[in-house]
Amino acid sequence: MWYAVKLxxxxxxxxxxxxxxxxxxxxxxFRSQTKHxxxxxxxxxxxxxxxxxxxxxxxxGEKEAVEALIEFCKHGPSGARVTNVDLxxxxxxxxxxSFRMKYG
Numbered sequence: 001m002w003y004a005v006k007l008x009x010x011x012x013x014x015x016x017x018x019x020x021x022x023x024x025x026x027x028x029x030f031r032s033q034t035k036h037x038x039x040x041x042x043x044x045x046x047x048x049x050x051x052x053x054x055x056x057x058x059x060x061g062e063k064e065a066v067e068a069l070i071e072f073c074k075h076g077p078s079g080a081r082v083t084n085v086d087l088x089x090x091x092x093x094x095x096x097x098s099f100r101m102k103y104g
Contacts, residue, residue: 014092015063016045021055021073021085028079030055031101037072041065044096048103060096 021030026049034047034057043061050056057073059066076082 013063014061014094015066016058016060016090016092017066017070018088018090019057019059019070019073019085020050021057021076021082022053023076023083024079024081025055025076026053029077030080033077034069034072035099035101037069038099041068043069044099046096046100046102048101058096060092060094 031047031049034055037043038045038047038059041061043059043065045058045060047055047057055073057069059069070085070087073085074082
């Protein structure tokens with residue numbers, strides 16, 4: 001007997017990414033637009049400003065959705081000027097139940 005095997009992307013693959021975004025990324029609504037996009041893509045985690053001027057974020061969710069957030073971080077909102085995105089893939093933990101902006 002022959003069996004057909006469908007090749008393609010696996011569905012429901014979970015992923016976690018930790019990103020640090022450099023450039024003119026504070027004071028340009030980067031965090032709020034990241035949250036908007038995370039909510040739209042059903043990605044959980046957090047985003048915050050760092051004292052050195054960078055933005056840090058952790059994304060968890062479906063891998064394709066996490067990748068969409070990483071792509072957003074590469075250019076940011078209209079007033080941003082992203083010069084670098086450091087990306088670290090980490091083991092998925094499922095520790096978040098929403099996406100939030102951290103302060104302070």
